[in-house]
Amino acid sequence: MIKPLHEPGIAAGAAVGVLLTTALISILYAGWRLFSLPFVPFDIFDWMSRVLPGSIISFGIGTMVAIIRAVHVGPTASTAKVVEQATGIVILLIAGAVIGVLFFAIMRAVHRRYACVVGTGLGLLVGIAGMLVSSRIGHVSSGSSLAKAIWILFLFLCWGAAFAWVYQRLLTVSKVAAISEQRREELAQFAPGHVERINRRNFLIRLAGAAATITVSGAVIGAVSGRHQNTSSSELSERWSTHNPLPNEEASVTPAPGTRPEYTSLEKHYRIDINTIAPSVDEHTWKLHVQGLVEQPLALSLEDIRSYIPIHQFITLACISNPVAGDLIGTTRWTGVSLKRLISDFKLKKNATHIKIQSADGFYEIVPIETIMSDDRIMLAYAWDGVPLLREHGFPLRIYIPDLYGMKQPKWIDSIEVTDHWEPGYWVVRGWDEVARMKATSVIDTIHVNANDAHSDQRQRVVIGGIAHAGARGISKVELQVDDGPWQQAAVRTPLSDLTWIIWRYEWPFEAGNHTFTVRCSDGNSQLQISLPSPPEPSGATGLHRKTKSL
Numbered sequence: 104m105i106k107p108l109h110e111p112g113i114a115a116g117a118a119v120g121v122l123l124t125t126a127l128i129s130i131l132y133a134g135w136r137l138f139s140l141p142f143v144p145f146d147i148f149d150w151m152s153r154v155l156p157g158s159i160i161s162f163g164i165g166t167m168v169a170i171i172r173a174v175h176v177g178p179t180a181s182t183a184k185v186v187e188q189a190t191g192i193v194i195l196l197i198a199g200a201v202i203g204v205l206f207f208a209i210m211r212a213v214h215r216r217y218a219c220v221v222g223t224g225l226g227l228l229v230g231i232a233g234m235l236v237s238s239r240i241g242h243v244s245s246g247s248s249l250a251k252a253i254w255i256l257f258l259f260l261c262w263g264a265a266f267a268w269v270y271q272r273l274l275t276v277s278k279v280a281a282i283s284e285q286r287r288e289e290l291a292q293f294a295p296g297h298v299e300r301i302n303r304r305n306f307l308i309r310l311a312g313a314a315a316t317i318t319v320s321g322a323v324i325g326a327v328s329g330r331h332q333n334t335s336s337s338e339l340s341e342r343w344s345t346h347n348p349l350p351n352e353e354a355s356v357t358p359a360p361g362t363r364p365e366y367t368s369l370e371k372h373y374r375i376d377i378n379t380i381a382p383s384v385d386e387h388t389w390k391l392h393v394q395g396l397v398e399q400p401l402a403l404s405l406e407d408i409r410s411y412i413p414i415h416q417f418i419t420l421a422c423i424s425n426p427v428a429g430d431l432i433g434t435t436r437w438t439g440v441s442l443k444r445l446i447s448d449f450k451l452k453k454n455a456t457h458i459k460i461q462s463a464d465g466f467y468e469i470v471p472i473e474t475i476m477s478d479d480r481i482m483l484a485y486a487w488d489g490v491p492l493l494r495e496h497g498f499p500l501r502i503y504i505p506d507l508y509g510m511k512q513p514k515w516i517d518s519i520e521v522t523d524h525w526e527p528g529y530w531v532v533r534g535w536d537e538v539a540r541m542k543a544t545s546v547i548d549t550i551h552v553n554a555n556d557a558h559s560d561q562r563q564r565v566v567i568g569g570i571a572h573a574g575a576r577g578i579s580k581v582e583l584q585v586d587d588g589p590w591q592q593a594a595v596r597t598p599l600s601d602l603t604w605i606i607w608r609y610e611w612p613f614e615a616g617n618h619t620f621t622v623r624c625s626d627g628n629s630q631l632q633i634s635l636p637s638p639p640e641p642s643g644a645t646g647l648h649r650k651t652k653s654l
């Protein structure tokens with residue numbers, strides 16, 4: 104039997120799917136911004152990033168960082184978050200198109216009176232999947248999980264019912280258009296299917312208009328109701344750096360003009376984690392749970408943790424995904440309690456050898472107790488730059504472990520399990536380095552020609568400067584090479600601490616022409632940085648940074 108002309112096809116299914124799903128996403132968005140209800144597209148992305156094989160995820164991260172850097176669109180970390188969020192939305196749109204096609208395909212096989220059953224059935228299935236994914240990720244820790252589940256199911260049911268309604272309408276407009284068999288045959292001679300298409304097109308255009316109205320309304324409601332992101336001046340005034348000079352203020356070597364700030368403002372500090380939206384943890388109900396191989400499990404409040412004598416350390420944190428000269432690195436002042444001190448109150452059992460640190464987002468890492476006992480700089484930190492950790496940076500509690508990349512240092516910690524064995528942490532399971540010791544790296548931030556010098560009698564100088572960093576090993580030497588010349592030692596500024604990057608500076612007598620500058624450093628053990636280029640995966644990027652400038 105030949106299918107009647109008026110059955111909607113694949114293209115119509117995909118178009119209807121995209122339209123209805125766009126409207127759905129905008130309502131979810133408004134619900135998220137107004138009432139902190141789950142935003143399913145972001146949850147889908149985060150869920151996928153957790154369950155997909157590590158090799159695919161790491162390839163995705165590497166490609167994304169490379170593209171962002173190549174097109175110079177902005178800071179890598181925040182741009183990557185936007186790309187991830189957009190990907191979540193596109194994935195749901197594609198799923199919507201697929202459901203649309205599937206729905207119309209099913210409707211070809213069954214009678215039209217089942218449209219509503221099929222539509223709501225599909226909506227229910229997708230809704231249940233969305234609900235499960237969302238509760239698994241649970242970005243928004245506040246609010247009842249029942250209300251969230253109902254919200255998601257309700258919206259997806261309406262969405263499924265909308266498919267059925269659209270389908271019925273499409274059939275009706277087709278029928279009206281068919282006028283009479285005879286008339287249709289006449290028309291079909293020179294324009295087969297023409298009548299249907301015109302009417303269907305009108306209907307789809309109106310549907311698109313309705314979807315666009317809902318989408319714009321949702322987007323506008325969401326945009327105006329969202330908490331504002333800008334930091335107020337009263338918030339800024341509470342920061343440590345607003346009131347205090349840096350400890351190396353008097354250092355004789357000054358940064359070359361154009362060098363990045365030695366102390367990174369909290370807003371400029373890179374953010375990397377597995378969440379499209381940072382988990383928000385309620386300070387009043389939050390507890391650090393200590394369990395496993397302890398005589399007695401503990402539940403410490405933030406107050407309890409703050410009651411220990413605090414330690415303050417200037418720290419440079421870097422992401423293992425940072426390419427040579429990338430921006431996934433930052434320096435601030437961390438405040439917390441030494442874990443060695445805290446652990447002495449844990450009453451460990453005899454066979455305790457490791458702790459497994461677990462986070463609100465499902466991230467985790469394992470640290471040997473021996474390491475903790477041998478290094479009192481390892482700390483549980485609750486403040487950066489004198490204020491409670493920002494949500495994006497792990498509020499209320501994160502760990503610091505000297506010399507290791509960020510991938511070993513959980514944010515949003517909620518429990519510590521004492522165990523008797525090592526196991527690979529979140530990123531180690533996904534193929535990254537077991538140790539993740541920071542590689543020595545040096546970067547040229549600026550090649551500066553002082554405009555005033557052009558008219559002076561003195562020989563003009565080019566001032567070159569940047570940073571060098573080798574985890575907690577410090578930097579013993581920075582050298583600069585101009586073109587193919589000899590390596591020359593640069594001046595090194597006293598760092599903020601043994602745990603931060605250092606700022607270096609080199610002055611070079613001006614010589615007109617095109618010049619290439621290359622930098623290299625040696626760590627505190629006089630170990631020269633690795634000059635062979637290698638990508639960040641799996642152990643951190645190596646290679647020399649080089650910049651060419653015509654003078």
Ligand SMILES: Nc1nc2c(c(=O)[nH]1)N[C@H]1C(S)=C(S)[C@@H](COP(=O)(O)O)O[C@H]1N2
Pocket residue numbers: 372373374375376377378420421422423462463464465466467495496497508509510511512513514515516
């Ligand atoms: N809970 C949790 N902690 C985490 C991560 C994460 O995804 N989840 N990412 C880690 C990685 S890879 C890095 S580089 C640092 C980044 O810390 P920052 O965002 O405060 O700069 O956090 C680490 N801690």
Ligand SMILES: [Mo]
Pocket residue numbers: 375421422423424509510
């Ligand atoms: Mo990282």
